[in-house]
Amino acid sequence: MSEFLSQGGYGAYVWPAYAISLAALGAAVALTLAAYRRAKRRLARLEGKL
Amino acid sequence: MTAFLALLGRDLRLAVRAGGGAALALAFFAAVVTLVPLGVGADLLLLARIAGGVLWVAAVLAALLALDRLFQADFEDGSLDLIALSPLPLEMTALAKMAAHWLATGLPLTALSALLAVFFDLSARGTGALVLSLLIGTPAVSAIGGIGAALTLSIRRGGLILPLIVLPLLAPAVIFGSGAVEGVEGGLPNGALYFLAAFSLVCTMLSPFAAAAAVRLNLAA
Amino acid sequence: MFELANPKRFMQFSGALLPWLAGAAALALLAGLVLGFRAPPDYQQGDTVRIMFLHVPAAWTAMMAYGLLALASIVGLVNRHPLADVAAKTAAPLGAVFTALGLVTGSLWGRPMWGAWWVWDGRLTSFLLLLFLYLGYIALGQAIEDESRAARACAILAIVGAVNLPIIEFSVDWWTTLHQGESILRKGGPLIAAVFLWPLFLMALGYTLLFFSLWLIRIRTEILERRARSLMLSGAP
Numbered sequence: 001m002s003e004f005l006s007q008g009g010y011g012a013y014v015w016p017a018y019a020i021s022l023a024a025l026g027a028a029v030a031l032t033l034a035a036y037r038r039a040k041r042r043l044a045r046l047e048g049k050l
Numbered sequence: 051m052t053a054f055l056a057l058l059g060r061d062l063r064l065a066v067r068a069g070g071g072a073a074l075a076l077a078f079f080a081a082v083v084t085l086v087p088l089g090v091g092a093d094l095l096l097l098a099r100i101a102g103g104v105l106w107v108a109a110v111l112a113a114l115l116a117l118d119r120l121f122q123a124d125f126e127d128g129s130l131d132l133i134a135l136s137p138l139p140l141e142m143t144a145l146a147k148m149a150a151h152w153l154a155t156g157l158p159l160t161a162l163s164a165l166l167a168v169f170f171d172l173s174a175r176g177t178g179a180l181v182l183s184l185l186i187g188t189p190a191v192s193a194i195g196g197i198g199a200a201l202t203l204s205i206r207r208g209g210l211i212l213p214l215i216v217l218p219l220l221a222p223a224v225i226f227g228s229g230a231v232e233g234v235e236g237g238l239p240n241g242a243l244y245f246l247a248a249f250s251l252v253c254t255m256l257s258p259f260a261a262a263a264a265v266r267l268n269l270a271a
Numbered sequence: 272m273f274e275l276a277n278p279k280r281f282m283q284f285s286g287a288l289l290p291w292l293a294g295a296a297a298l299a300l301l302a303g304l305v306l307g308f309r310a311p312p313d314y315q316q317g318d319t320v321r322i323m324f325l326h327v328p329a330a331w332t333a334m335m336a337y338g339l340l341a342l343a344s345i346v347g348l349v350n351r352h353p354l355a356d357v358a359a360k361t362a363a364p365l366g367a368v369f370t371a372l373g374l375v376t377g378s379l380w381g382r383p384m385w386g387a388w389w390v391w392d393g394r395l396t397s398f399l400l401l402l403f404l405y406l407g408y409i410a411l412g413q414a415i416e417d418e419s420r421a422a423r424a425c426a427i428l429a430i431v432g433a434v435n436l437p438i439i440e441f442s443v444d445w446w447t448t449l450h451q452g453e454s455i456l457r458k459g460g461p462l463i464a465a466v467f468l469w470p471l472f473l474m475a476l477g478y479t480l481l482f483f484s485l486w487l488i489r490i491r492t493e494i495l496e497r498r499a500r501s502l503m504l505s506g507a508p
Contacts, residue, residue: 004308008318010383017322017379021329024372025481028365032485032492039495046502197431201424205414215407215428218400219435222442229449240449249438260431263348267423 053138054146061150064123071116072154079112079159083166094171101170102180102231106224109159109184113191114216116155118209120147120199121265130203134269144261148189148196148254156188172231179234183227183246190223190250193257200264222249278494281354285487292487296480303473310466322380324470328478329373330398336366336482337401340408341433344426354490356422357497359429360412361489365482367405374398393447397440404432 005011066072086104087097124130133143163184167177198216205211226249229242303324313320340362347355377395378388389395408425415421 008312010318013319013379013383014321017325017376020375020379021325021372024368028368028485029481032488036488036492036495039492039499043495043499043502046499194431197427201411201428202414204420207414211407211410211414214403214410218403218407218439219431221400222435222438225442225446229446232449245442245445249442252438256434260427264424264427267420267427 053136054142057133057138057143057146058150058153061147062154065116065150065154071119072158075112075115075155076158076162078115079108079162080166082108082111083169087169097170098172098176098235101167101172101176102183102228102235103224104170105163105166105180106184106187106227106231109163109188110191110217110220110224111213112159113151113155113188114195114213117151117192117195117199117216118202118212120151120196121203121261122199125203125268130265131269134265140262140265141258144196144200144258144265145254148192148257148261151196152189152192156184156192160184160188173235176231176235179231179243183230183243186243186250187223187227187246190246190253191220193250193253194219197257197260197264200261200268203265204268222246278354278498282491282494285491289484289487292480292484296477296484298477299473299480300477303470303477306473307470310470313467316384319380319383320467322376323467324474326373326376326380327471328475329369329376330394331475332478332482333366333369333373333398333401335479336362336369337404337429337433337436339486340366341429344429344433347422348426348430354494356419356426357490357493358486359426360422361493362486363405363409363412363425365485365489367402367409369478369482370398370402370405374402391447391450393444396447397443400439400443401436404436408432 005015083105086100086108090096090100121130124133134140136143138146160181164177164181167180172180195212195216198212201215202209202212223246226242226246229240230246233240233242307321307324310320312318316323340359343355343359343362346352347359374395377392377398381390381392381395382388408428411428412421412425415424
């Protein structure tokens with residue numbers, strides 16, 4: 001396990017790379033979905049009013 | 051042809067008078083170039099090595115200074131509409147304005163660079179290469195800058211966006227321009243001037259089309 | 272294909288396609304990650320090769336996104352397809368994110384080998400300029416108030432950028448050979464062993480599918496927002 005974590009001594013580079021990628025892509029997914037849901041709700045409200 | 055020259059002459063006259071930006075560009079160029087040795091130290095060997103790059107970057111920035119007004123000034127007072135209605139094709143109008151900008155800004159900057167190269171202890175041959183590279187490359191700056199000016203003419207603070215849009219596109223000019231100086235200083239001919247000439251040629255030929263398209267879409271309000 | 276320009280058909284089409292796209296993306300990424308970590312350390316790069324599985328897919332996706340953006344821009348200018356403008360506008364922020372990710376992972380990949388956080392490697396430098404192209408595009412779109420004007424201005428900028436990009440890459444390449452000799456960080460590095468190729472391919476596939484999924488969702492969002500706006504203008508109470 002510790003071998004996996006140390007990644008041949010390069011752990012300090014490998015893990016941040018994966019962490020940042022996960023964070024960035026995760027944020028992209030979350031924000032995209034949130035914006036979509038917001039737009040859907042807003043449209044539904046406006047259509048409900050009419 | 052006369053319409054083209056008339057427009058060019060008019061723009062040129064507007065640029066060189068006070069507030070037109072031509073003198074401002076020269077002063078800015080000198081100021082920036084003066085600042086660099088203050089920042090990196092007075093080691094003449096170092097300065098001579100970085101001279102090509104520093105002078106090229108400063109020249110590009112100075113040329114961009116007054117560029118945002120290239121189309122915007124005429125747009126704001128309505129003359130751009132009239133110019134667009136004239137029999138002169140909009141592409142030629144754009145070319146005339148870019149040419150006027152080069153004559154009023156690029157060309158004087160090129161001349162001044164010969165003097166400023168002294169601050170960097172650049173050799174005579176190096177200075178020759180610098181001046182030649184600027185002479186060949188500044189038309190590209192006016193051309194691509196002209197596209198940026200046309201795209202941003204309706205934005206009130208477009209002057210801030212223009213460098214962001216234009217500078218990445220001018221990377222080849224800076225690379226080849228300063229590379230030409232390096233080639234002479236380092237003694238290894240590297241063909242930089244040929245690439246620069248090709249780049250300038252392509253930019254001046256194609257830019258009027260992009261700039262005209264941008265002017266059209268802004269006028270079609 | 273042009274029938275999709277009709278927003279309603281696009282919503283139907285994308286709604287049906289999305290679950291498959293997203294699912295495939297998740298599968299590809301998972302498989303890529305597993306294979307990536309099960310691959311042995313590279314002879315030269317050691318375990319840093321695992322960063323390559325993040326860097327190359329991000330770089331590839333960023334460049335593909337710009338190509339798609341330019342393509343959508345051309346279609347928008349020439350054919351005046353309303354959706355083409357939306358497609359271009361929504362692709363830009365996504366492309367910028369992948370570009371930034373490519374730069375960060377490239378820097379992390381290079382640091383153990385080069386000793387510095389950033390060396391002006393040809394590919395990374397071109398990449399940095401690509402990021403600026405994206406940022407300029409986004410800034411221009413936000414600065415112009417009128418929506419259709421902004422779309423057309425951005426389209427012109429995207430096309431100019433796309434034409435210039437090969438020239439930029441050529442000049443940067445030339446510049447690195449001038450100053451540093453051969454480019455250190457070549458495409459995917461010097462290895463081509465199959466054990467690395469599979470995770471690389473799967474991650475690239477996953478990133479691409481992820482991009483398309485997010486892109487479709489963003490276009491759908493834009494369509495819904497425009498519908499809402501037109502409802503508000505046409506006489507909501």
